[in-house]
Amino acid sequence: MAGDSCTVKVKIDHVKKVFNVRGNEVVALNGVDLEIKENEFVCVVGPSGCGKSTLLNIIAGLDVPSSGNVLLDGNPIDGPGTERGVVFQQYALFPWLTVEKNIAFGLKLRGMKREDVQKETAKYLDIVGLSSFAKSYPKELSGGMKQRVAIARAYAVNPEVLLMDEPFGALDAQTRTQLQSELLQTWEREQKTCFFITHDVEEAIILAQRVVIMSARPGRIKEIVEVNIPYPRTQETKMSQEFLELKNYIWGQVYEEYLAVRK
Numbered sequence: 001m002a003g004d005s006c007t008v009k010v011k012i013d014h015v016k017k018v019f020n021v022r023g024n025e026v027v028a029l030n031g032v033d034l035e036i037k038e039n040e041f042v043c044v045v046g047p048s049g050c051g052k053s054t055l056l057n058i059i060a061g062l063d064v065p066s067s068g069n070v071l072l073d074g075n076p077i078d079g080p081g082t083e084r085g086v087v088f089q090q091y092a093l094f095p096w097l098t099v100e101k102n103i104a105f106g107l108k109l110r111g112m113k114r115e116d117v118q119k120e121t122a123k124y125l126d127i128v129g130l131s132s133f134a135k136s137y138p139k140e141l142s143g144g145m146k147q148r149v150a151i152a153r154a155y156a157v158n159p160e161v162l163l164m165d166e167p168f169g170a171l172d173a174q175t176r177t178q179l180q181s182e183l184l185q186t187w188e189r190e191q192k193t194c195f196f197i198t199h200d201v202e203e204a205i206i207l208a209q210r211v212v213i214m215s216a217r218p219g220r221i222k223e224i225v226e227v228n229i230p231y232p233r234t235q236e237t238k239m240s241q242e243f244l245e246l247k248n249y250i251w252g253q254v255y256e257e258y259l260a261v262r263k
Ligand SMILES: Nc1ncnc2c1ncn2[C@@H]1O[C@H](COP(=O)(O)OP(=O)(O)OP(=O)(O)O)[C@@H](O)[C@H]1O
Pocket: 019, 020, 021, 026, 027, 028, 046, 047, 048, 049, 050, 051, 052, 053, 054, 055, 217
């Protein structure tokens, strides 16, 4: 099954990140160590401002650590790369391009042949259930549909690592549940390493093999909780004793950090 590999895909080694904000130092991350295995699904939870997005941006190569290293397949990350796909909460689609052209964009950049671009675009439109909206523009879509396009676009370039920053945060509960299950199906089928940030503890447990709990700023890893609930996980999974116990435990840990921020 996906995520059972022992190979380390992403190694985060003593990462510290300090921002300079109008002459003041803000330590966003301090001493973060984490190994993410190949094809593993890891979710990250923690109070607002604990450095989750900063960590994701560093793995994406959109930001650099002040000290420490992040390695991908043993090599230092020195910028964005096609082996990493990023999905943000705000869909970040090109408003002037149709749905199919948004998905095709990255494929064309890679120099893929026209027929292959069309084939791959059609395949991912189908996976996210938007084939009949291929010619629509983003402004004509609902939030959930836009996020489906963003996911299809990230998948289409076939990245080895998917970095997702609260991708379903702005969606209604039903669409969120639907997209979670589509994401899990695609993850099981296509074998990718997933690093997924969420504020929703239920979402973290339904998706992840391990949930990383971060402490209040300066962000550190407070605890890593294994989720040994077999896949496929469904709505019924959320009623199981194991799920509820994990939910209570993780929620309590995050709440403790939330209180620490407010002190
Ligand atoms: N570009 C930046 N310049 C200055 N400070 C920044 C920058 N990006 C993040 N920070 C600061 O770093 C800290 C961590 O921010 P980050 O966005 O990583 O947290 P987060 O855990 O993702 O928060 P949230 O859950 O609210 O999205 C915050 O104090 C934030 O103000």
